[in-house]
Amino acid sequence: MLKAFYHLLARDLRLAFRSRHELANPLIFFVLVVTLFPLAVSPSAEVLRVMAPGVIWVSALLSVLLSLDRLFKQDYEDGSLDQLMLSPNPLVILVLAKVCAHWLLTGLPLVLVAPLLGMFMYVPDEAVGVLMLSLLLGTPVLSLVGAIGVSLTVAVNRGGVLLSLIILPLYIPVLIFGANAVDVASDGMSVRGQMLFLGAVLALALSLAPLATAVALRITASR
Amino acid sequence: MFKKIWAWIQKFSSPKHFYRISGKMIPWFAVPAIVLGVYALYMGLFVAPTDYQQGESYRIIFIHVPAAWMSMFIYMVMAVSAGIGLIWQIKLADMIAAASAPIGAWFAFLALVTGSLWGKPMWGAYWVWDARLTSELILLFLYFGYMALQSAIEDQRTADKASGLLAIVGVVNIPIIHYSVEWWNTLHQGATVAKFDKPSMHIDMLIPLLLMAIAAKLFYAAIVLIRARNEVLYRERNRQWVKELVEKL
Numbered sequence: 001m002l003k004a005f006y007h008l009l010a011r012d013l014r015l016a017f018r019s020r021h022e023l024a025n026p027l028i029f030f031v032l033v034v035t036l037f038p039l040a041v042s043p044s045a046e047v048l049r050v051m052a053p054g055v056i057w058v059s060a061l062l063s064v065l066l067s068l069d070r071l072f073k074q075d076y077e078d079g080s081l082d083q084l085m086l087s088p089n090p091l092v093i094l095v096l097a098k099v100c101a102h103w104l105l106t107g108l109p110l111v112l113v114a115p116l117l118g119m120f121m122y123v124p125d126e127a128v129g130v131l132m133l134s135l136l137l138g139t140p141v142l143s144l145v146g147a148i149g150v151s152l153t154v155a156v157n158r159g160g161v162l163l164s165l166i167i168l169p170l171y172i173p174v175l176i177f178g179a180n181a182v183d184v185a186s187d188g189m190s191v192r193g194q195m196l197f198l199g200a201v202l203a204l205a206l207s208l209a210p211l212a213t214a215v216a217l218r219i220t221a222s223r
Numbered sequence: 224m225f226k227k228i229w230a231w232i233q234k235f236s237s238p239k240h241f242y243r244i245s246g247k248m249i250p251w252f253a254v255p256a257i258v259l260g261v262y263a264l265y266m267g268l269f270v271a272p273t274d275y276q277q278g279e280s281y282r283i284i285f286i287h288v289p290a291a292w293m294s295m296f297i298y299m300v301m302a303v304s305a306g307i308g309l310i311w312q313i314k315l316a317d318m319i320a321a322a323s324a325p326i327g328a329w330f331a332f333l334a335l336v337t338g339s340l341w342g343k344p345m346w347g348a349y350w351v352w353d354a355r356l357t358s359e360l361i362l363l364f365l366y367f368g369y370m371a372l373q374s375a376i377e378d379q380r381t382a383d384k385a386s387g388l389l390a391i392v393g394v395v396n397i398p399i400i401h402y403s404v405e406w407w408n409t410l411h412q413g414a415t416v417a418k419f420d421k422p423s424m425h426i427d428m429l430i431p432l433l434l435m436a437i438a439a440k441l442f443y444a445a446i447v448l449i450r451a452r453n454e455v456l457y458r459e460r461n462r463q464w465v466k467e468l469v470e471k472l
Contacts, residue, residue, distance in 0.1 A: 166368040219384040
């Protein structure tokens with residue numbers, strides 16, 4: 001079982017690294033969207049500092065949302081998803097492997113590039129660590145919950161807008177607490193509560209979302 | 224014993240049987256809903272005392288609060304019946320879930336509109352990003368997502384199952400939405416009805432409000448049966464009994 005997890009994870013990573021340019025796209029999108037705000041609103045430090053947590057978090061949300069497509073779509077189209085569902089290994093474990101790969105390829109880069117965006121948006125130095133930590137706890141939830149949405153819409157043609165309609169409302173709690181943590185940290189206060197909440201949501205999503213995703217795949221992707 | 228109950232459930236939940244029974248049940252919900260609703264509205268709008276702080280404009284709560292309650296209640300009904308449909312493969316439960324969604328969405332919309340109309344004299348703006356209005360808006364989005372998924376998948380069984388699963392996932396979010404009231408406390412007044420030991424609401428206001436809530440539940444029961452009947456007829460349109468029914472008209 002662990003072996004299957006490991007192999008599927010390795011396969012997804014290997015496939016992704018074979019098309020490196022695609023790999024960078026969500027990351028570039030993330031930086032690009034954040035860059036739009038100083039241009040659209042104002043380049044002044046006071047304004048940007050106030051908006052920074054929200055802008056960075058919303059951009060991260062959208063970036064993950066756009067990248068969700070590659071989680072199951074290609075496997076569905078070339079038939080390897082059917083093979084995965086036929087495999088004797090529990091589908092939950094395989095789903096978890098795919099979600100892990102997705103997070104390593106999209107969520108983790110967002111966390112790593114966050115300090116740069118913090119600099120763009122004048123996030124105070126002491127809050128940058130909190131920004132990274134909140135993204136580190138929050139982006140896996142985005143991948144996990146997103147997987148449910150993708151698996152529900154995988155068979156729908158042009159399901160992109162539908163996917164965001166389904167998934168964005170479910171992202172709201174993470175957005176609230178993630179952005180709020182950075183906001184509070186910028187004022188130099190403790191963010192223990194927000195971090196504990198994000199951790200709790202991560203634990204909840206980690207234990208339930210793969211189950212829901214596996215059930216959803218059995219419903220929608222079986223032909 | 225269990226087998227008997229199961230057989231009874233299967234008999235009742237067969238579309239044809241449901242169609243016959245529900246036709247007889249509708250008036251039993253619709254008539255009390257109208258009578259009670261008119262009475263409660265009269266009590267609320269004309270008899271209940273004027274609020275000493277909010278004046279007459281508080282009276283919109285007799286619509287607003289039941290609508291908000293119903294929007295949450297219907298989502299629960301939807302998720303529970305979707306769960307029943309998923310687990311026990313009862314088609315009728317799926318139809319109830321599908322029939323409930325638009326009603327719930329309209330209640331959520333009504334709660335939002337009345338809330339913002341109340342907000343204009345109270346807060347001086349039609350929209351304030353207050354916790355409860357916001358979570359009501361999120362609830363409306365959850366309904367939209369459910370309905371969008373339901374209509375995007377062509378195969379009816381798959382659509383039922385997929386959107387049913389989405390409803391169940393959404394239910395996990397409902398407590399979070401509810402407790403967001405306590406998480407970000409903003410401009411809205413604190414809960415005034417739930418405190419049963421010492422209600423901060425005058426009893427002459429409370430009674431019409433509760434009657435209105437019951438009327439709303441009855442109204443929902445009547446409407447959901449009507450909608451589910453339509454759903455049954457549509458989905459069973461190629462069956463013999465539906466054809467016979469149509470020929471009789």
